[in-house]
Amino acid sequence: MADIRPFCMPKWGIEMTEGTIAEWMVKEGEAFTKGQLLCLIETAKITNEVEAEYDAVARRVLVGEGEDAQPVGALLAVFADASATDEEIQAFIDGFKPAETKVAAQATQASAAAAPAPAAAAVENKPAAPKKIVTNRPISPEALKLAEEYAVDLDGIDGSGRNGRITYQDVHQAIRPASQPALRGVAVLPEETGPVYASPLARRLAALHGIDLSGIVGTGARGRIGKADVLALVPAPSTGGAAFGQPFVAVDNSPQIVPFDRIRKVVAQRLTRAKQELPHFYLRISARADALLELRKTANLVLGTRASINDYLVKAVAVALVRNPDVNVQVHGEQIHRFPHADVSIAVASPKGLVTPIVRQADRMRIDQLAAETRRLIDKATAGNLGFEDMDGGTFSVSNLGMFGIEQFDAIINPPQAAILAVGAVTRQPVETANGGVAFESRLALTLSVDHRAIDGAVGARFMETLKQLIEEPEGLFA
Helix, strand or coil: CCEEEECCCCCCCCCCCEEEEEEEECCCCEEEECCCCEEECCCCEEEEEEEECCCEEEEEEECCCCCCCEECCCEEEEEEECCHHHHHHHHHCCCCCCCHHHHHHHHHHHHHHHHHHHHHCCCCCCCCCCCCCCCCCCCHHHHHHHHHHHHCCHHHHHCHHHHHEECCHHHHHCCCCCCCCCCCCCCCCHCCCCCCEEEEHHHHHHHHHCCCCHCCCCCCHHEEEEEEEHHHCCCCCCCCCCCCCCCCCCCCCCCCCCCCHHHHHHHHHHHHHHHHHHEEEEEEEEEEHHHHHCCCHHHHHHHHCCCHHHHHHHHHHHHHHHHHHCCCCCECCCCEEECCCCEEEEEECCCCEEEEEEEECHCCCCCCHHHHHHHHHHHCCCCCCCCCHHHCCCEEEEECCCCCCCCCCCCCCCEEEEEEEEEEEEEEEECCCCCCCCEEEEEEEEEEEEECCCCCCHHHHHHCCCHHHHHHHHHHHCC
């Protein structure tokens, strides 16, 4: 026995009562496979794609594209295998009862009850009682009822249904006004434009691309504007990209080859060797920076300087190094060189690459002297005039990316130094107050990269503790 299956109007959502076939992707008599797109079905809100759930042949299509909306559960087509005869298909159609007969009946009744409403709004002088119309022309029952209710002359209507059958939509089109006045000051959306007969998908595409539907002649049933009519008016893709619906075209993406300059070669070799050979470990801490920010304003006024936050941090690092001399070291082979004063290298991004000029004996400088020396070294780096004496040595490095908004990062040690401090941005963070409330404070993230051959974890931790105290109680920088 042949396998014959019905294809009915599906139901999407509890509010859906009917749908319209917008487009068939398979023709009558055409075979299809599981997962293949069968058709597009439009509802009042969406347009859905329907995929095949099995392999079969579209033996009979009962509802064409753009025809009247069909209630949920209505038979739209009959699918079967090739062995089914035409007689079997017709017998199946004649004996078919929708699986959701109650839902379909309710949808039909709701549609019939609601259908006269738009026409009633469009016609001012509605007849007091329906006038009986007798005609030999093929017409649907709902269309005849509407024509009788509004005394429509059927001779002036060209039926758009099969074999010239007059549909409900034909009668409704005949009684609607030629135009609808727009309310002053009220924006009219594309979905609300009365004179335009278009599918919901076509309206959405038109709104997306700014296309006026009023001037388009639709190619669908009864002049209905469909997706293809709108897409035909979408502009062709420009050189900068592809328009909607157009294929993506790749452009040339050949690289520009830039060889390492001398400085970048040296930096790359040293950092690669350092990362591979030095046993790095990392210590992270954050410090409250509000007091330092306030002191900077006052100290700069008193000293007549324009020292930056980074200058104050370099000064704090230098003081912390002198108080923790086991961190203020260099590693040479199997020897550790410990220094009495802090020569702090500052990482600077110059036109020639990353350079690390040194602020020598930063612990002995006043903040105004340190700011002036830092400014001199940065200017020389920017101009590409740093000499060997400006970068030779150094007992510790500071790399600050906070001005770029970087909150936290890990830096690579610059040998023969044994540690480097990575400084992030100052951020506002919420904290709990003593009375259980919430307040905001400025916090600074710090990460210390340490060479474990020369500095143990506890030594590095004590250095970070000292540095945090100097940042949170900055008066110690002037002691």
